[in-house]
Amino acid sequence: MNILRTLGVITAGIMALSAASAAQAETRVTLKSAKAASSYYQMAAQLSEAMKTGTNGDVIITVEESQGSVQNVMEAMVRSGNYVFTSPPGLVGLAQNSKGPFEGRPTEKFEAVRALFPIPSLTMHFVMRSDSGATDFAGLEGKTILLGKGSFGAKEGEKYLDLFGLGGKVELADAELSNAVAALKNGQIDGFVTAGSWPAPNVIEAAAGTDVNVLSLSDEQLALTKRDKTVIPAGTYSGQDEDITTASLSVVAFATTEMDDETAYQLTKTFWEQKAKMGESSSWWNGVSPDMLGNIGGKIHPGALRYYAEAGFPVRDDQR
Known part of the structure; x- marks a missing residue:
């Protein structure tokens, strides 16, 4: 009995360690999107599933409803870690220059915003x-x-x-x-x-x-x-x-410099690799192309830049 009990304790310990290792291997990301009834919320849900599939569960995205892009950008001031949000690039530019709805807000946090990849535009x-x-x-x-x-x-x-x-x-x-x-x-x-x-x-x-x-x-x-x-x-x-x-x-998925380069790389790489599959079920993804990177007016995250260099996608000097 003592031997059996000992084996049971060892087995339980191994299982606990395995579970802890799996938890540590997972990268958790929060994606602030749009109103739940909108097509952009549906896109966020598709992105979440594509990231899980494309990384074999190593990247898990939790989608949060939002009242709009202004809220998404505003929360970049206070959210830490792997916070991703969608917004037109011009709105991020206003925040970084303390203009429009961001007038009077400190620009330091907004200056840390970096682009990852484009998503379907409002056409x-x-x-x-x-x-x-x-x-x-x-x-x-x-x-x-x-x-x-x-x-x-x-x-x-x-x-x-x-x-x-x-x-x-x-x-x-x-x-x-x-x-x-x-x-x-x-x-x-x-x-x-x-x-x-x-x-x-x-x-x-x-x-x-x-x-x-x-x-x-x-x-x-x-x-x-x-x-x-x-x-x-x-x-x-x-x-x-x-x-x-x-x-x-244009609408773009953004993060901040608080996201590490490897996570930004994995998100960007997986998005482009899964885009065709997403387009099979929702054709709006088929309208997204590497040329749309040219519509990003600000800086691109270094981790995303690493993927774009590997893929040969066009990136301007002012986006680096």
């Missing part, structure tokens, strides 16, 4: 019924357009109408964006504006049941928006025979 879509005759922005004059209310797409869409000389020349429908597809199909509106990762589900739905044109921006119009250029390939939407050139707001 503008101007969707018009083909029988409206509108094939460019000049053709929007006198048409009824649904912008929605309060969203990034609604604010951005209204800004573009003003920039392109259409302020007061377009009838704006008083309805929520959730009603856009039905209103388009019923002929209640000539078109709608939406922003999101592409291919956008509501644009897919609209194009599947109605002949539509998704308008392209000229180079001059794109310059006026001061946004990034996105090209949606021909064939993305039903009936779309040509590429669509439009404006987008």
